[in-house]
Amino acid sequence: MSTWLKRQGFKPDITVAAFFAVVAIFFYGSILWTFYMSLTRSTLIPKYEIVGFDQYFDLFTNQRWLVSCLNMVIFGVFYMVGTLAFGTLLAVLADRRIKAESFFRTIFLYPLAVSLIITGLSWRWLLDPTTGLQALIRGIGWETFTFDWLTRPDRAIYTLVIAGIWHSAGLVMVIVLAGLRGIDNDLWKAIRMEGIPLWRAYCQVIFPGMRPVIASCVVLLMSEVIRGYDLIIAMTKGGPGISTEMPAKFAVDFYFARVNLGLASAASIMMLALSLIMLMPYFYSEFRRRS
Amino acid sequence: MSSISLRQIKKSFGALTILHSVDMEIDKGEFIVILGPSGCGKSTLLNVIAGLDACDEGQIVIEGKDVSGLEPSERGLAMVFQSYALFPAMTVRRNLSFGMEIAGTPKATVVEKVAWVAKLLQIEALLDRKPAQLSGGQRQRVAIGRALVRSSSICLFDEPLSNLDAKLRAETRVELKQLHETLGSTMIYVTHDQIEAMTMADRVAVMHKGKVEQFAHPQSIYEKPASLFVAGFVGSPAMNFIDGRLDGSGRFLTGDIAIGTDAYAFEERQPSGEIVLGIRCEDVTVVDRGAPESIPASLAFTELLGADALGWFDCLGKRLSVRLGIKAARSMRKEVGLRFDMSKASLFSRASERRL
Numbered sequence: 001m002s003t004w005l006k007r008q009g010f011k012p013d014i015t016v017a018a019f020f021a022v023v024a025i026f027f028y029g030s031i032l033w034t035f036y037m038s039l040t041r042s043t044l045i046p047k048y049e050i051v052g053f054d055q056y057f058d059l060f061t062n063q064r065w066l067v068s069c070l071n072m073v074i075f076g077v078f079y080m081v082g083t084l085a086f087g088t089l090l091a092v093l094a095d096r097r098i099k100a101e102s103f104f105r106t107i108f109l110y111p112l113a114v115s116l117i118i119t120g121l122s123w124r125w126l127l128d129p130t131t132g133l134q135a136l137i138r139g140i141g142w143e144t145f146t147f148d149w150l151t152r153p154d155r156a157i158y159t160l161v162i163a164g165i166w167h168s169a170g171l172v173m174v175i176v177l178a179g180l181r182g183i184d185n186d187l188w189k190a191i192r193m194e195g196i197p198l199w200r201a202y203c204q205v206i207f208p209g210m211r212p213v214i215a216s217c218v219v220l221l222m223s224e225v226i227r228g229y230d231l232i233i234a235m236t237k238g239g240p241g242i243s244t245e246m247p248a249k250f251a252v253d254f255y256f257a258r259v260n261l262g263l264a265s266a267a268s269i270m271m272l273a274l275s276l277i278m279l280m281p282y283f284y285s286e287f288r289r290r291s
Numbered sequence: 292m293s294s295i296s297l298r299q300i301k302k303s304f305g306a307l308t309i310l311h312s313v314d315m316e317i318d319k320g321e322f323i324v325i326l327g328p329s330g331c332g333k334s335t336l337l338n339v340i341a342g343l344d345a346c347d348e349g350q351i352v353i354e355g356k357d358v359s360g361l362e363p364s365e366r367g368l369a370m371v372f373q374s375y376a377l378f379p380a381m382t383v384r385r386n387l388s389f390g391m392e393i394a395g396t397p398k399a400t401v402v403e404k405v406a407w408v409a410k411l412l413q414i415e416a417l418l419d420r421k422p423a424q425l426s427g428g429q430r431q432r433v434a435i436g437r438a439l440v441r442s443s444s445i446c447l448f449d450e451p452l453s454n455l456d457a458k459l460r461a462e463t464r465v466e467l468k469q470l471h472e473t474l475g476s477t478m479i480y481v482t483h484d485q486i487e488a489m490t491m492a493d494r495v496a497v498m499h500k501g502k503v504e505q506f507a508h509p510q511s512i513y514e515k516p517a518s519l520f521v522a523g524f525v526g527s528p529a530m531n532f533i534d535g536r537l538d539g540s541g542r543f544l545t546g547d548i549a550i551g552t553d554a555y556a557f558e559e560r561q562p563s564g565e566i567v568l569g570i571r572c573e574d575v576t577v578v579d580r581g582a583p584e585s586i587p588a589s590l591a592f593t594e595l596l597g598a599d600a601l602g603w604f605d606c607l608g609k610r611l612s613v614r615l616g617i618k619a620a621r622s623m624r625k626e627v628g629l630r631f632d633m634s635k636a637s638l639f640s641r642a643s644e645r646r647l
Binding site: 186196197204208211 | 343363364378
């Protein structure tokens with residue numbers, strides 16, 4: 001068999017070429033096509049007549065898009081800071097050689113195995129004032145207890161943050177824990193010899209030395225933020241009103257519900273640009289390290 | 292008054308006993324090397340002294356004060372680690388000053404001490420760099436500097452040179468020795484490298500299987516090893532060993548050869564029975580075959596080492612090493628006799644493996 005392959009002049013390049021073709025056509029091809037569409041006035045069916053950047057002007061005068069972008073920033077900041085802080089805290093606790101560590105690790109990692117749709121649904125039930133937490137506590141006897149953020153336009157976005165943190169903290173915990181386990185034991189000994197208090201040791205010695213690990217977490221969480229869609233669909237459907245709209249949902253809505261191919265494509269391209277801008281510091285630091 | 296005394300230190304991890312019962316008295320300003328193969332418990336002993344591992348039994352007294360229950364930072368010790376253990380995200384300057392900052396040392400003193408140690412170790416030019424930008428030797432200097440600024444009179448070293456290349460290791464060895472003479476502080480240095488032990492130590496503690504086999508001046512460890520293990524571990528090439536027994540008139544018998552032991556200074560009176568004769572390669576002379584008090588041997592091969600040479604002889608069913616001059620090695624005949632200098636030999640009991 002192998003000699004037959006050799007006789008055919010078989011080269012690994014051919015197998016790899018198929019893969020590259022798929023990537024080229026379906027990823028980069030799609031991106032190019034989307035960009036092309038964003039320069040047209042396409043609605044339900046593609047039109048191929050280029051009108052320039054009109055769609056982008058429309059996009060940035062669209063109230064709903066601006067709200068979406070603002071929401072993404074609010075959600076992104078709170079979700080990323082919260083997830084990093086909570087996940088790191090869990091990792092530190094797990095690294096302190098607690099009893100039944102693997103039990104707790106499994107518990108905290110479990111939400112990651114649950115799809116975002118299920119996560120969203122569960123939290124919607126939990127936070128719904130008439131059926132969830134608020135009703136439960138009022139039922140116990142605290143009649144004035146109020147937790148109705150899910151139904152308040154100014155607070156609903158934070159319920160997404162809570163559900164997001166619950167979902168992703170386990171991932172951060174596992175990655176940071178792996179980093180902590182890689183810390184040289186001599187370093188801990190040196191910390192003890194110097195008598196450095198534990199919190200200062202973590203904040204000033206251990207975590208600053210784990211920059212690549214933290215950066216990996218940030219990049220993973222950022223991608224969650226930018227493509228955030230299923231959680232919103234399951235929890236709030238963008239509401240109340242448009243108070244929890246996000247760019248990904250905006251794009252999907254305009255592609256399929258409002259049949260505005262051009263505007264949706266412009267929104268998609270803006271999301272791509274946003275992703276690249278947010279990843280820039282990461283690429284920059286990687287590049288600087290190499291050279 | 293001794294600087295450190297260890298009294299009956301015992302330590303085990305689960306069913307595995309690492310330290311059996313270690314006693315040691317270390318004087319002020321001494322350079323002590325703890326030498327032993329990996330797994331002998333030497334690093335554990337150092338960690339116990341530092342307080343990084345708690346001992347199960349025993350007492351550690353440092354400068355008259357029982358520190359057995361104290362935290363590592365409260366024992367007034369400094370320590371240098373094998374992997375340097377520098378704080379990765381801090382500059383060299385901050386690595387040096389961070390410990391003092393934690394301890395609440397006044398700013399002016401911190402600056403002064405950092406400047407002093409940087410000058411002493413010639414790392415002034417590196418002060419604003421991060422550890423990742425330093426070579427192995429430079430990192431080691433910074434690690435030593437970090438230990439020195441702790442202003443303790445006792446410094447512990449855990450195999451500090453084993454990550455350096457051979458040339459740098461030799462240089463740093465000399466510098467450490469000079470540093471010890473300049474500062475006059477007590478140093479305890481753990482290593483598996485016998486050259487480091489022989490060159491730097493005032494006294495060497497040879498450890499084996501959780502026990503101190505011998506604690507003495509390096510030269511007496513080399514010349515009068517207290518046990519078979521010490522004899523085999525110290526010295527390169529290893530000491531030659533020949534199994535045999537002592538007869539009633541004090542002669543060493545092996546095969547059909549008898550060697551008189553009149554020149555040997557026995558530590559025990561009237562030893563007898565199964566023993567092991569140990570002899571260093573430089574205490575054997577090559578003589579003609581059949582000369583009196585000689586053992587027949589035949590040359591297997593010679594190794595030229597530059598300054599001198601080693602001859603390897605098959606003798607009494609063993610291969611023995613003999614140190615030779617270059618000329619003698621070149622013109623060595625095949626069939627010769629070997630004569631042992633019994634005043635410099637070592638005799639060990641087969642049963643107890645202790646020196647007789």
